[in-house]
């Protein structure tokens with residue numbers, strides 16, 4: 001697990017001490033998240049499309065319909081920017097100006113590659129699924145030939161990468177600390193709800209532990 005080297009394009013400019021380039025921080029963010037935003041230009045128009053991803057080692061996997069413009073465009077090897085964001089809390093200051101958000105985010109620059117080899121593609125789909133819900137792949141029906149044909153899988157190498165992290169409470173101007181207004185952090189996070197069984201679920205089917213105890 002080697003750290004990332006900031007480049008001219010990934011050097012955090014605003015509040016640079018929040019910039020992180022160590023692999024541990026980057027991978028931890030990528031492993032807690034499973035939604036990213038993929039930025040690319042098609043026909044001169046920039047698009048930023050939300051999508052799921054999986055991370056394994058130094059690769060990010062994207063998948064979807066073979067008809068998807070995003071995947072068709074990216075498979076041509078054009079430059080792409082992928083952003084992942086986790087929101088940890090609202091930072092409530094005494095002044096409007098010093099309000100903030102505690103967050104952890106990652107920006108990845110590079111070019112994606114089509115995963116074509118059928119064995120590698122199936123493995124990528126397994127890793128993608130396991131990234132989002134560990135334990136699921138072994139229980140479900142795996143994609144058949146036709147489903148594989150209709151699915152595009154891309155891999156994006158984690159090479160030019162930055163993370164940015166904000167933690168802690170508000171930092172107010174000295175004269176504002178006397179104000180009688182609540183200040184602090186309202187932590188926010190993703191929580192699991194109660195599983196809702198499918199209407200056609202066989203009544204005796206137990207809920208697996210990986211669903212009952214799901215957490216990121």
Ligand SMILES: Cc1cc2nc3c(=O)[nH]c(=O)nc-3n(C[C@H](O)[C@H](O)[C@H](O)COP(=O)(O)OP(=O)(O)OC[C@H]3O[C@@H](n4cnc5c(N)ncnc54)[C@H](O)[C@@H]3O)c2cc1C
Nearest residue numbers: 035047049050051052053062063064065067068069070071
């Ligand atoms: C949390 C999340 C996870 C997703 N995971 C996947 C995934 O793993 N694989 C996958 O293929 N797709 C995923 N999607 C759907 C994805 O965002 C696109 O809608 C999908 O890829 C369709 O692409 P397309 O090429 O047909 O759309 P395009 O042809 O690129 O879309 C045409 C236009 O439709 C509109 N549009 C498309 N998608 C969205 C959107 N999500 N929200 C609002 N407007 C939109 C935009 O205006 C866009 O320019 C996910 C979406 C969300 C929100």
